[in-house]
Amino acid sequence: MHRIMLYCHLFPGNRYSQEEIDPDDEELLDKIRKQRTSILSEYPTDDLRELYSAVKFLCSIFDSATNAQSNVTEALLSTGPSGALRAWQYRSYHVLEDDIDLMFFEDDEEIPLFVGYLSLPLKNIWTARNIMPPKEDDPASMWILDQVNGANDTCSHCATPGGLKLYTAANWDRFPIILTNLLKKNLKLNQTVAQPFYAATAHLINSDALGPFLGDLFAFKTHTAPAFDNWDQTDSYCFMCFTKFLEEHLWIWILEERIKGGWMPPEDCWYGWNCRTQAHKRSHAETKNHLCIPIKGDPA
Incomplete structure (x- = not known):
């Protein structure tokens, strides 16, 4: 340098x-x-x-x-x-x-x-x-390091090869996604949910605070057991797997945050986060709680 x-x-x-x-x-x-x-x-x-x-x-x-x-x-x-x-x-x-x-x-x-x-x-x-120039697709480390630790690492969940492009606690603050887009299913279209969520997370945009925030979501695994029992915040994840983890836990986080702030959830909507009406009928979005697991329709 x-x-x-x-x-x-x-x-x-x-x-x-x-x-x-x-x-x-x-x-x-x-x-x-x-x-x-x-x-x-x-x-x-x-x-x-x-x-x-x-x-x-x-x-x-x-x-x-x-x-x-x-x-x-x-x-x-x-x-x-x-x-x-x-x-x-x-x-x-x-x-x-x-x-x-x-x-x-x-x-x-x-x-x-x-x-x-x-x-x-x-x-x-x-x-x-009169020498051959380095190739464009050569890794940046090629002429400096004999070996790169972690270069052959795979996703801890799906085993997809990712190397240094995997996401760990060290680089979560650079995760390239808009958090509101990761709200579960149709919740992202429900302004009574999306707006409070954005207000609560706006300070995390382009901030080093994003990493610790994402790490804290692992504490909510108790709500999604046993699906995420083997997921640990010390592991490495590919983009798709870590995105899936966030989608399954961010809605739980905002639910608990709003309750801690004094919000009293109304009666649960039968269709929960999957409800399509919440996206276009504000009266329904306001009078029913959609931060919940569907008991009708497809819960996936």
């Missing part, structure tokens, strides 16, 4: 403003690109392969903050590892406005100054040295 830090110090994102760079000034742009290539050319090939792996890792962080807008990601690389850390912590690249002119990102077009910010110099060097 120290080589990337030096490179970004020499070619920082805030070195030029949008007004200072004419995207049609190929002479200036070519000069900058040659300077970048010259700096990296000082390193031996093995070091550059390691640098390539580190760049892929940084790109994955910036991708998560930009929704994978490649033109923005390449520009953000100029903020270096410290920029990646801040973008990760704040879940947004807007925190980097002091490091780069965000006016560059107003259009969806490529930004000539940053096209191939690091990839182009590396490509030039691979070609000049």
